[in-house]
Amino acid sequence: MDEAQRAFIPLSERKRHPNHLSVAYPATLEEYAKAVTPESHLSLFPPFAGQHFAISNLARETEALVLLPSALWMSSCEPKHNILHGYADSDGRRYQLNPVDVRRCLAIKLEYYLTYVQKSFTFPSRYCCLRSGEEQCANKALISLGAHFAAIRGARDLPIRWDSFCCWKNDVCAGCEEVAVSRVSKNQKSLWNNLPAQFDLPQWETMVADINSVPPGHSRRTPAQAMQ
Numbered sequence: 001m002d003e004a005q006r007a008f009i010p011l012s013e014r015k016r017h018p019n020h021l022s023v024a025y026p027a028t029l030e031e032y033a034k035a036v037t038p039e040s041h042l043s044l045f046p047p048f049a050g051q052h053f054a055i056s057n058l059a060r061e062t063e064a065l066v067l068l069p070s071a072l073w074m075s076s077c078e079p080k081h082n083i084l085h086g087y088a089d090s091d092g093r094r095y096q097l098n099p100v101d102v103r104r105c106l107a108i109k110l111e112y113y114l115t116y117v118q119k120s121f122t123f124p125s126r127y128c129c130l131r132s133g134e135e136q137c138a139n140k141a142l143i144s145l146g147a148h149f150a151a152i153r154g155a156r157d158l159p160i161r162w163d164s165f166c167c168w169k170n171d172v173c174a175g176c177e178e179v180a181v182s183r184v185s186k187n188q189k190s191l192w193n194n195l196p197a198q199f200d201l202p203q204w205e206t207m208v209a210d211i212n213s214v215p216p217g218h219s220r221r222t223p224a225q226a227m228q
Contacts (some may be wrong), residue, residue, distance in 0.1 A: 023068040025055060026210050029192040032070055033160045050087030052078065052093025057097065064142045066207040069195040072097075074103035076112075077157055083109070101199075112191060113160055120145055120164035123183045128175040144168035159192045178190035 024035050048054075052074040059067040075083065075097060084121065086096025117215050124141035131137055148167045156163055162184045169177055196203055202210075 004128050008135050019062075021055065021067060025059075025067040025074075027066050027070070029159055029189060032192070036072075036157065036160060049089065050082075052109060053086060053095040053097050056101060057095075060098075060101075064211075065201055066204075067197055068201055071205070072101060073108070073159075073195055073198050075101070076109045078105075080109070082107065084158075104199050111198070115187075115191070116156070117149060118159055118162070119183075119187050120149075120162070123165060123180045124168075124172075125176055125179045128179050130173040130175050137176040140171050141168040141176075144171065159188050162188065 023031075026032050026035055029111060052071055054077055056071040059065065059071055082099065083102055086094050088094045121142070124138035124145075126136055126138045129137045144167045145164055148164050152163070165180055165184050169180065171188070193204065196207070201207065
């Protein structure tokens with residue numbers, strides 16, 4: 001039994017086990033923001049290479065679908081080479097997504113990066129700026145954005161990190177910053193809410209309700225059954 005399987009608790013036990021995998025792979029953006037801090041993983045199990053792939057596979061095998069959007073999203077944030085080929089540990093065990101999930105992760109990696117680029121250039125606003133002429137905040141923001149995208153490769157953890165905004169937010173007036181903060185937050189929530197659909201899963205509300213409907217002491221499949 002590997003680290004992921006030792007950490008897995010039957011679905012109905014979640015409410016009685018605060019250190020369950022749902023802490024690390026939550027269903028809300030607010031909890032996800034907490035989960036990605038290094039401290040949040042210490043009480044679960046030591047992180048290991050290929051962890052997100054292992055949890056994604058185990059969640060599918062045990063029908064714990066509510067874990068999948070965040071687990072697959074974290075998987076998609078891995079380097080392309082690792083998504084394609086997986087990770088091998090010192091014992092020769094390989095953690096690798098199934099071919100369908102590989103394609104989904106590569107697809108969302110590209111789609112969300114394109115969204116990141118396109119939306120980033122819509123955040124600077126000229127309608128609420130307290131400055132005028134060439135000193136307008138949007139002009140400064142666009143220059144910073146050009147330098148930002150010339151220097152980076154690949155997407156970020158977009159539901160919680162929008163680095164293209166951070167590169168210019170301190171250089172603009174209070175009005176422009178307020179509008180941009182609202183736009184960034186709105187887009188991050190939209191990306192998070194759309195994760196299940198991106199992975200061909202039911203909506204968040206449906207999966208959470210489904211988990212809560214499992215009677216105490218029961219699970220659809222246990223990790224032990226999944227290994228058989």
